[in-house]
Amino acid sequence: xxxxxxxxxxxxxxxxxxxxxxxxxxxxxxxxxxxxxxxxxxxxxxxxxxxxxxxxxxxxxxxxxxxxxxxxxxxxxxxxxxxxxxxxxxxxx
Amino acid sequence: xxxxxxxxxxxxxxxxxxxxxxxxxxxxxxxxxxxxxxxxxxxxxxxxxxxxxxxxxxxxxxxxxxxxxxxxxxxxxxxxxxxxxxxxxxxxxxxxxxxxxxxxxxxxxxxxxxxxxxxxxxxxxxxxxxxxxxxxxxxxxxxxxx
Numbered sequence: 001x002x003x004x005x006x007x008x009x010x011x012x013x014x015x016x017x018x019x020x021x022x023x024x025x026x027x028x029x030x031x032x033x034x035x036x037x038x039x040x041x042x043x044x045x046x047x048x049x050x051x052x053x054x055x056x057x058x059x060x061x062x063x064x065x066x067x068x069x070x071x072x073x074x075x076x077x078x079x080x081x082x083x084x085x086x087x088x089x090x091x092x093x
Numbered sequence: 094x095x096x097x098x099x100x101x102x103x104x105x106x107x108x109x110x111x112x113x114x115x116x117x118x119x120x121x122x123x124x125x126x127x128x129x130x131x132x133x134x135x136x137x138x139x140x141x142x143x144x145x146x147x148x149x150x151x152x153x154x155x156x157x158x159x160x161x162x163x164x165x166x167x168x169x170x171x172x173x174x175x176x177x178x179x180x181x182x183x184x185x186x187x188x189x190x191x192x193x194x195x196x197x198x199x200x201x202x203x204x205x206x207x208x209x210x211x212x213x214x215x216x217x218x219x220x221x222x223x224x225x226x227x228x229x230x231x232x233x234x235x236x237x238x239x
Contacts, residue, residue, distance in 0.1 A: 026204050033199075045199050057203040059211045068215035071176075075219050078172060079226045082165030 004080045011073025018066030025060045160234050166227065173224035180217025183209040 033052035036044065042053040100106040107114075160166055187209035196202030 022208065026200075026208075029204070030199055043196060043199075043202055045196075045202075047199075054199045054203055057199075057207050059207050064211045064215075067212060068219075071215055071219050075172060075176075075223050078165065078169060079223070079230070082163060082169055082227075083230060085163050085165055087162060 004077050004084065007073055007080070008077040011070045011075075011077060014066050014070030014073060016070075018063045018068075018070055021060055021063035021066065025063060026057070029054070029057050160231065166230070169223060169227040169230075173220050173227060176216050176220030176223060178220070180213045180215070180220055183213040183216060187213065 033045075033047065033054055034040070034042070036051055036053055040053060040055075042055060044051050044053055046052075100109050100112070106112045187206040190196070190201065190206045190209075
């Protein structure tokens with residue numbers, strides 16, 4: 001396999017890993033609401049008929065880093081593919 | 094006069110300075126084959142030399158000098174525009190949602206703005222870098238003849 005293809009696969013893997021980590025972190029956050037507190041200043045939501053509150057969420061730093069690195073790898077693979085591209089030549093024996 | 098000039102024997106004298114369409118100068122003919130040119134002697138035979146002696150075959154690893162027909166260049170431009178626009182839009186909508194008076198759910202109120210704000214710098218920077226890389230490719234492949 002060409003190095004460009006390997007880079008694209010690594011980039012896609014990093015994107016998937018980062019997205020999975022970010023999704024798992026968001027699911028964990030949404031599954032653990034805080035009890036109502038009149039002095040917290042947070043917005044009150046209705047979840048399954050119950051009033052709940054959430055503190056502001058900060059995304060996982062590692063997940064964001066993996067997403068960014070995957071994006072960089074994919075775009076770099078695209079750039080290298082464009083540089084190495086050549087018209088198809090007829091093979092002459 | 095072309096007869097007292099010397100032609101480069103590697104190339105056709107017709108394409109060299111001083112050739113007047115007539116006889117080929119003495120440098121074209123081998124020294125041992127030179128004869129005295131007199132009024133009665135016929136014109137020496139014109140020596141025909143190959144125009145191209147050696148042409149290097151193009152290697153399969155040589156990248157072409159032109160970008161014409163390269164399908165990845167439009168893809169690069171599209172990627173650059175999309176990523177840059179997505180970065181700007183993510184930052185804009187994240188701020189709009191954060192300062193919105195009401196939100197329907199915690200996903201809209203907290204998760205989406207946080208993810209958008211975190212990914213916006215990456216999207217914007219990678220989009221700009223893609224555009225710069227595409228312009229660098231154009232600059233490297235540029236030639237005066239187009």
